Amino acid sequence: MPELPEVETLRCDLRPRFVGHRLERAEVTGPRTVRRHPPELLAQLHGDVLAEVGRHGKYLLFQWASGRALVAHLRMSGQLLASEPGTPLARHTHAVLWFGGAGQLRFVDPRTFGELFMASSPGPQVAEIAHLGPDALAAGAGYLVAELARRRAPLKSVLVDQRVLAGIGNIYADEICFDARLRPDRPAAALRPVHVQRLAASVRRVLAAAVQARGSTLADGQYVDLNGQAGRYQGAHMVYGRAGQPCRRCGREVARLAWGARQAYACTHCQH
DNA sequence: CGATTATCCTGTGCGC
DNA sequence: TGCGCACAGGATAATC
Structure with a gap:
């Protein structure tokens, strides 16, 4: 049930921890979590540096130095957790992003409604979420x-x-x-x-x-x-x-x- | 087109 | 104690 305040809190936690760090490996184990495209597409990010973490509504936007964007939505039961490599994986861990020097970012989601996907085009404008209205904190x-x-x-x-x-x-x-x-x-x-x-x-x-x-x-x-x-x-x-x-x-x-x-x-x- | 409904899914908590 | 079931609800496709 993460809504805007919860997603914004995560964004504020994610930025200092992971921005500026290089993605070593993206590991997807839950087939439903990356379902919009072949999960292997996340390998495009190997070696990329996280440049910024943005948010629109309940969507988190991971912007990379290459211009690529990785989109995350937690839906009902999704969690994003920072972890040290080697610590045991929580049940229902569906994806792990390995960052050099900053540990891991893990996507945990029992009900598998949440999702991760690569934006179809580079840049901050993500076509897949273009149908959304203005962010609730920005609307007049x-x-x-x-x-x-x-x-x-x-x-x-x-x-x-x-x-x-x-x-x-x-x-x-x-x-x-x-x-x-x-x-x-x-x-x-x-x-x-x-x-x-x-x-x-x-x-x-x-x-x-x-x-x-x-x-x-x-x-x-x-x-x-x-x-x-x-x-x-x-x-x-x-x-x-x-x-x-x-x-x-x-x-x-x-x-x-x-x-x-x-x-x-x-x-x-x-x-x- | 706008509004409503069914669907996806698992853990939890309730009643019996 | 244990079983079955209703419930939780974000987004989307289908339907009215």
């Missing part, structure tokens, strides 16, 4: 007003649509709606511009606070940072996963709303 309020106005879907469904904003998932959509005091099941187009302004402020405020706290680690412990450490933002959750518990603002019970196959945690007293 004006853009949101225009996008929401033409969507009849419920607000939360639009927030988690990566073509609209890249980076928001289940947890932060609920937290953002609470912060903006808007019901997640409201049709997006029914929001007035003043509400969307408030929403845009909440997108930034919630995501920035979550980045500060190094992301959310739920009880399942699936998300951890590059060094295996948990985040702290779960302690600040106002509604996510808190159905039946008192709202931290008004004291009434947090509800679990449902529409179609979607659901959301919300306080129906604070959110309208």
Whole structure:
């Protein structure tokens, strides 16, 4: 469940550890993890130096000195862990990048929804993720007003649509709606511009606070940072996963709303 | 075109 | 104690 704050935390951990170091070997053992192309393609990176680690939404972009780009997405259960060579491989380790002088970067993913792939063309613009909307931390309020106005879907469904904003998932959509005091099941187009302004402020405020706290680690412990450490933002959750518990603002019970196959945690007293 | 649904997958936690 | 099952949900293809 890594969303923007968790992926950004990883990016900030990855840069000082691996940028400037040479990839000695890329070893792929999980056939599903590199599935967009033959896994052997990763051998193109042998001898390349990592130049920068970027991020767009929930995608991590490893940019190399040659201009090549390696893209990573953790989906639900993926982890990127820094390890010393020789330490035992965790169960469900599907790929290992060996860096000279910086140890290993390991991709661990029990449910194998996550993936690694080489961008089809060099440079920072990756065609495979060109369909994504602007990064949720970079989008302006004006853009949101225009996008929401033409969507009849419920607000939360639009927030988690990566073509609209890249980076928001289940947890932060609920937290953002609470912060903006808007019901997640409201049709997006029914929001007035003043509400969307408030929403845009909440997108930034919630995501920035979550980045500060190094992301959310739920009880399942699936998300951890590059060094295996948990985040702290779960302690600040106002509604996510808190159905039946008192709202931290008004004291009434947090509800679990449902529409179609979607659901959301919300306080129906604070959110309208 | 926009919105909704099924699919992928494994670990966990619940009820019986 | 153990078994079966619902659930977790990001992205994408298929369908309405």
